[in-house]
Amino acid sequence: MGNIIIIEDDKNSANILKKFLEKKNYSTDVFYDLKSVQKINLNNYDVMLLDMILPDGKGTEKIKEFIEINPYLKVIIMTGFGDVEDAVYSMKSGAFDFIKKPIDLKRLTFIIEKAYEEIALEKENTKLKYIVQESIKDDFVIGQSEIMRKLIEIVNKVIETDANLLITGETGVGKEVFTRYIQRFSKRKDKPFIIMNCAAIPKDLVESELFGYEKGAFTGADKSKPGKFELADNGTIFLDEIGELPLDIQSKLLRVLENGIIERVGGTKEIKIDVRVIAATNRNLEEEVKKGNFRMDLFYRLNVININIPPIRERKEDIPIFIEFFNKRYSKKYNKKPLKFSKDAMNMLTEYNWPGNIREIRNFVERIFIIFDTNKVINRVDIDIMLKPEENNSNKGVSVMTLEEMEREVILKALKKYNGNKTKTAKALGISLRALQYKLKKYENMLGE
Template identity: 45%
Template sequence: METILIIEDKESMAQMLKQTLEPEGYKILIAKNGEEGIKLIKENKIDLILTDLKLPDKDGIEVLKASKEDNQIRPVIIMTAYGSIESAVSAMKCGAFDFITKPFDTDYLILLIKRAIDTQKIIRENILLKEEFATQLGIPKIIGKSEKILNVAQMAQRVANTKTTVLLLGESGTGKELFARAIHNISNRRNYPFVPINCAAIPRELLESELFGHEKGSFTGAETKKLGKFELADKGTIFLDEIGDMDISIQSKLLRAIEEGEIERIGSMRPSKVDVRIIAASNKDLEKMVEEKKFREDLYYRLNVFPIKIPPLRERKEDIPLLADFFINKYCTEMKTSIK
């Protein structure tokens, strides 16, 4: 049995609502003001709040905000007089499920409450499903139930606690960095840095310095010593996104970092040891690039030790509803609103 909290300072209105809703199978609690309502919210499992916008001590928007403090999924319906519709719309922007204008048709109110509670149930079920799928996948923040995404998740789990270099392959937008972070977060390196770098976004003349660092005075503008991404990622993971765009002149230094576990800053004569797990990603056909002499063959085979192909969404359409729900909930939370 769902519990509805009515917050209404007029006794006659509160009793009328109680007599209307109890025969529908709801348990009814009544509060005469906002403070009493908030107390009941904290002390009881409330499934829906029906509150007047104008209360003696607080307004309905304050009650609405207080009701969200425990992060429970609990729809709030605002009752308002005709002249206060603008305030009711403001309440919806703050996350109210809907508003109803006095005097209202009780049949419409019953339907509105049923719709709010049904929506609440769907959201709760989706949250449980996401938790279930996250358990199945074993990887936080990876959402899906399709066979293809389950296979990818299983491969990620299998390789996570090794030092094996991973190559993530897939089109732009398939979530390669998300999977790279997930592998890091379930690995024994998770308490150390995850350092991403997009090889396509940095000019060739700057990429070497970004990756391996430089010594003071090693080139014009090098006014201080700089640690590169490899040293910043020591004991953790470096994610080399769009590795296919890396200039071939830098690839030899990357190969040395993989083979010998050491890098050399620009302007330095001494190598520095680094303990870094490498995850690379590309949306290009690296094998074809090797054939065309655009990518080092020896580096390709060093990177391609454990390839994982991330499928595009069009190949796992059964995941679309889960992802849509995730993003709706995410942006509703960020914007403190709800979608009916």
């Protein structure tokens, strides 16, 4: 059920508590002085039963120190008659509760159960705060709309299990980001985390990438190499674009999910592994099963828990959060001041449907940093110029232009908007006339000038 540490110099009392708690299925360790506690890792414990007076000092004077080491640790003070006032004072130092000696075991059980309830609540809140807080983290952000809050609540219920997860959603909604969130808080967080994009590997190399190969297995295999699953042993593997796996590889993946055994290409030895699988796809796998493109048994093995991430157009209150997130990221990358949007511009961005989802927002913000002077406020006209290239190149929901092509598209559209007036165009784009002339010179062949 949990780990409890007892610090009590009366060995008889300590042993009585230990036996009682172990009958309640708690794992319990006993120490008889404060000095002994310095040699152990308090992060291994949930609850501490701390005697107020010990041979080498007052237990209450160490409460803050203990909680600094383990913020989730719940300290319960055990106090003799007449020390209640001191015990109450110790609550101000961070103690969870206190109990008078001789110990009422029924009351102790009640206090410990309450302590575990609070620990669970604090850990849950920590996860939620991490992802829905107002401030933007440097590594990733998911959003704080109501629909995403509910989705996070579901994820948090299964995050500590080893259940396989299938994450679905349109291209660019943040499936990999969700996977990293799950990994960050799972019990495997300190173990290997391996990512493989199934669509990015040539079909004839998928098996060797997943399961590894032995020396001489094929031409060029001059030495043995472990695959992604071996590298992820005891940890997590993220199989992105799982719907792209060839059928013959799907059957081998099914075996791994069923019995945790792999075989390297060209090998005969069975290798036992312990890996949690998180898969993601933008395809409707149920439809792919009906078409015969995806194995039904594999689908059900993967789909133990399904997390469907809604597109950004269904949670528009998250759009400003992602814009600010990428604003900070690219401000650092390009060593420029953060972008400032006019109210009309931000309203326009929030109302836009973003067919490429978060990935499109990221590309959009980066283009602004590349093209515009960030000292000026980005207005609605600027946004209008920037969004039209997306609309013309988003038939699959994501822009496929290079950054240079995007820059050229925006400049030419701005030039057309201002009827070829280069001075007005340069001013609107926030660049010098000389810089505009230089860029247009590069486009001469395209313009036919």
